[in-house]
Amino acid sequence: MEALARTRFVRISPQKLRLVCNLVAGKTVEQALSILQFTPKKGAKVVLKALMAAVANARDQQNVDEDRLFVKRVTADTGPTWKRSLQRAHMHATPILKRTSHLTVVVDERVA
Template identity: 45%
Template sequence: MRATAKAKNVGMSARKMRLVIDQIRGRDVNDAYAILQFSKKKAARPIGKLLRSAVANATYRADEDGASLDVDELYVHEAYVDEGRTLKRWRARAYGRATSVLKRSSHVTVVVDTRG
């Protein structure tokens, strides 16, 4: 039973999010939970929330179809991060100048599926 969850405009750069998402891709859901729980990266929190949402979507779809689904059989089939919009802000600098500050965001997608 394949299920997808997406989070858009997460207020973190895609480069930082990819460090965490690469660790859980292809793993069992329980292993991915453990990795995210003990990760020191700030990106682990929104990715963990998204993974829980994908598992909940899988169980809901299984209930709708009348099929039985064991959460322990799920694994992270796909997980990727795309760049979101970039907010452009200005910061005051010396001698009356200004420099740009780019506040980056990202779109995260997690797909869980059963093995076999």
Template identity: 45%
Template sequence: MAITVRNSRVGIAPRKVRQVCDLIRKKKASEALKILRFQEKKEIALVLTKLINSGLAIAADSEKYDLDNLVVSIIKADEGPTLKRIQPRAQGRAFRIRKRTSHITVELKEA
């Protein structure tokens, strides 16, 4: 049985989130939190830390899981809706800016 936690429409591009997700996949939850604490991409690390802590809180409430043995089994960043903005350019032209969002899913399982 696994605990699944999801955060939708995070205002960070999925390609950037996947770089950090790859670092903590298949790691114990406590070790993953240590890795995220010293990560250079602070905003992404903060979002992932909150998700993992939320999963640990769910596990603590249900009392079915041993918190020391929980592993980040699945962590993925899917593409969310893209916000389209216009930036004015020279000679009356317009430049399209695509602000990408992501849906982040974390699944914790017992090892």
């Protein structure tokens, strides 16, 4: 049975978050946790927290064995963009786009 966890409005760009998501997709939960703990990126902490929430959802709702869980799907979708402006010389302004992401982590039980 699938279990998922969603984290919405994460203040990191989807492009940077997908770099971390691709590291753990298809791995067992144990492997994914160890990879994320030693990945020196901001997105690793976000994905780690969402992965632990998905595992907790699987354990609580479906009573599955944690040792047989694997990361079925990890997606980082585009959230709303916060628009700001940076004042420049001669009364010009440069737009600053503060991008956000929606993260979805799906874990499933591997059939032996």
